[in-house]
Amino acid sequence: MKKILKNKAALIALIFILFVTAAAVFAPLITPYDPSEQNLPQRLSAPCAQYFLGTDDLGRDVFSRMVFGARISVSVGVFAVLLTVLIGVTIGMTAGYFGGTADAVLMRFTDIVLCFPTFFLILLVIAFFEPGIYSVMIVIGLTSWTGLARIVRAEVLSLREREFVLASRMLAVSRLRLLFVHILPNVISPIIVYAAIGMGGAILTESGLSFLGLGVQPPAPSWGQILMQGKDYIYSAWWLSVFPGIAILLTVLSFNLTGDFLRDILDPKDAN
Amino acid sequence: MANTLLEVKNLIKTYDREEFFSTKKFLALDGISFCAGENTSESFSVIGSSGCGKTTLAKIIAGLIEFDFGEVKFFGKNIKSYAPREFASMTQMVFQNPYASLNPKLKIKSSFLEAFYGAQKDEAYKIIEDTLKKTGLDAGILDKYPHQFSGGQRQRIAIARSLLKKPKLIIADEPFASLDVYSQNMITDIFSDIRKNFGISIMLITHDISIAKRFAQRMIVMDGGKIVADGNYDDIAGAKENKYIYDLISAMEL
Ligand SMILES: Nc1ncnc2c1ncn2[C@@H]1O[C@H](COP(=O)(O)OP(=O)(O)OP(=O)(O)O)[C@@H](O)[C@H]1O
Ligand SMILES: [Mg+2]
Numbered sequence: 457m458k459k460i461l462k463n464k465a466a467l468i469a470l471i472f473i474l475f476v477t478a479a480a481v482f483a484p485l486i487t488p489y490d491p492s493e494q495n496l497p498q499r500l501s502a503p504c505a506q507y508f509l510g511t512d513d514l515g516r517d518v519f520s521r522m523v524f525g526a527r528i529s530v531s532v533g534v535f536a537v538l539l540t541v542l543i544g545v546t547i548g549m550t551a552g553y554f555g556g557t558a559d560a561v562l563m564r565f566t567d568i569v570l571c572f573p574t575f576f577l578i579l580l581v582i583a584f585f586e587p588g589i590y591s592v593m594i595v596i597g598l599t600s601w602t603g604l605a606r607i608v609r610a611e612v613l614s615l616r617e618r619e620f621v622l623a624s625r626m627l628a629v630s631r632l633r634l635l636f637v638h639i640l641p642n643v644i645s646p647i648i649v650y651a652a653i654g655m656g657g658a659i660l661t662e663s664g665l666s667f668l669g670l671g672v673q674p675p676a677p678s679w680g681q682i683l684m685q686g687k688d689y690i691y692s693a694w695w696l697s698v699f700p701g702i703a704i705l706l707t708v709l710s711f712n713l714t715g716d717f718l719r720d721i722l723d724p725k726d727a728n
Numbered sequence: 729m730a731n732t733l734l735e736v737k738n739l740i741k742t743y744d745r746e747e748f749f750s751t752k753k754f755l756a757l758d759g760i761s762f763c764a765g766e767n768t769s770e771s772f773s774v775i776g777s778s779g780c781g782k783t784t785l786a787k788i789i790a791g792l793i794e795f796d797f798g799e800v801k802f803f804g805k806n807i808k809s810y811a812p813r814e815f816a817s818m819t820q821m822v823f824q825n826p827y828a829s830l831n832p833k834l835k836i837k838s839s840f841l842e843a844f845y846g847a848q849k850d851e852a853y854k855i856i857e858d859t860l861k862k863t864g865l866d867a868g869i870l871d872k873y874p875h876q877f878s879g880g881q882r883q884r885i886a887i888a889r890s891l892l893k894k895p896k897l898i899i900a901d902e903p904f905a906s907l908d909v910y911s912q913n914m915i916t917d918i919f920s921d922i923r924k925n926f927g928i929s930i931m932l933i934t935h936d937i938s939i940a941k942r943f944a945q946r947m948i949v950m951d952g953g954k955i956v957a958d959g960n961y962d963d964i965a966g967a968k969e970n971k972y973i974y975d976l977i978s979a980m981e982l
Binding site: 618619620621622623624625626627628629630633637638641642 | 787790791792812813815816819820821823824825828829830831832833834839842843845886889890892893
């Protein structure tokens with residue numbers, strides 16, 4: 457706790473994440489307008505007292521759309537990261553603990569996935585399924601676990617030779633207990649760090665995909681999508697692209713800062 | 729032989745060493761044979777310089793790593809034909825690094841209870857309390873985490889854990905190498921106690937001949953993956969043609 461207060465950047469980042477999450481959760485309570493309510497006479501209105509982040513080309517309130525966009529960003533982030541952690545940890549632990557052929561096969565598979573461009577996979581998925589928030593979550597989850605799998609594997613590889621693991625083996629402890637009681641809890645810190653940074657990455661990828669029209673589909677409001685609408689009006693209605701741009705930037709930055717900060721405090725050198 | 733605690737026969741162990749484009753075999757144990765504890769318990773030490781294969785030998789006897797050739801028997805029965813639980817009450821190991829010997833995320837209690845999987849809880853606690861008393865530990869340690877203890881205390885806790893299964897042989901791999909003199913003496917005393925009061929045999933691995941000499945009559949000296957001398961101090965001193973033994977004995981006689 458003391459360390460959080462000392463590190464001002466991390467503190468601000470954490471507060472910002474809480475703020476975005478709260479906005480996402482309580483979106484209907486915060487927003488002055490329905491995010492898809494159109495007010496055509498007031499289209500492309502600049503930020504003013506009535507619409508304080510302005511309106512878009514259909515006269516929808518940008519602020520309300522951005523708050524609902526936070527919902528999409530946060531839920532894409534959370535589910536994509538859950539999937540990432542699930543796959544990455546399972547593959548990393550299996551490869552690291554069992555070694556041998558399992559390790560070789562799983563790591564070559566990881567290398568292959570690592571070379572697979574996210575954007576190509578989303579095109580592939582869209583060709584078979586509808587584009588939308590679920591495809592985005594799944595594709596991000598399926599492509600971003602490789603780094604985590606490698607980290608977890610390396611940690612497990614060294615943990616399984618650690619003395620306390622050997623001592624438990626000598627007490628005839630079951631494999632499951634070795635894996636889930638002795639090994640997994642001791643790799644939890646790199647997993648948390650990876651997840652925090654992965655949240656930022658997932659939100660960025662979602663924005664990119666939606667900006668290209670491959671992600672969340674209109675009229676659902678997502679930051680990347682508002683940004684895309686704004687590109688046609690970048691000279692006349694700057695607020696359409698600037699605000700979602702800032703939101704994406706700050707959110708991704710906050711998650712990265714938090715990840716770095718967690719890495720520092722969870723470092724084993726400090727733990728003792 | 730069914731009455732012999734430990735028989736090691738012609739043990740050969742190689743490690744794979746990764747080099748730039750190939751893997752080379754490295755011979756860590758080159759035909760190790762010895763027996764210990766015929767008809768009675770027997771404590772002895774294994775001496776050897778760094779890298780001569782002491783830890784490798786210990787881990788093989790403890791059933792922790794595979795080997796290429798040879799056999800290890802407890803009471804005439806090959807270690808590979810023991811069931812895990814049965815083997816756990818045959819031998820236990822105490823490691824060199826007390827800081828890595830206890831899971832940092834578990835209370836001491838949880839680490840200890842692992843010895844009693846499937847047994848009655850109150851029975852387990854009875855054995856635990858008894859063991860704590862005999863190793864001079866307080867029952868209050870059970871609710872603490874490893875980081876709340878010093879290296880010496882952790883080693884004492886690790887020794888207590890190695891006693892829970894009431895093994896016949898405890899393999900102690902340089903158990904005081906990373907401790908201060910005070911803790912070293914404390915740990916030596918505990919081992920002497922264990923031998924006397926529990927009748928457990930101890931295989932003490934060390935590179936310090938004065939510790940070995942004080943600890944037990946019998947010493948097995950290893951050099952380059954081989955046993956170069958086996959016997960009491962005078963037997964060892966008689967094998968001075970070996971360079972390593974010569975250095976050991978000269979250091980002792982200074
Ligand atoms: N997992 C391993 N892979 C490859 N080589 C290994 C491995 N473990 C040990 N070795 C090598 O085998 C040899 C014997 O190692 P071992 O740890 O048994 O020595 P030791 O006598 O216990 O030494 P020390 O006194 O330093 O603990 C060393 O040369 C070491 O480098
Ligand atoms: Mg060693």
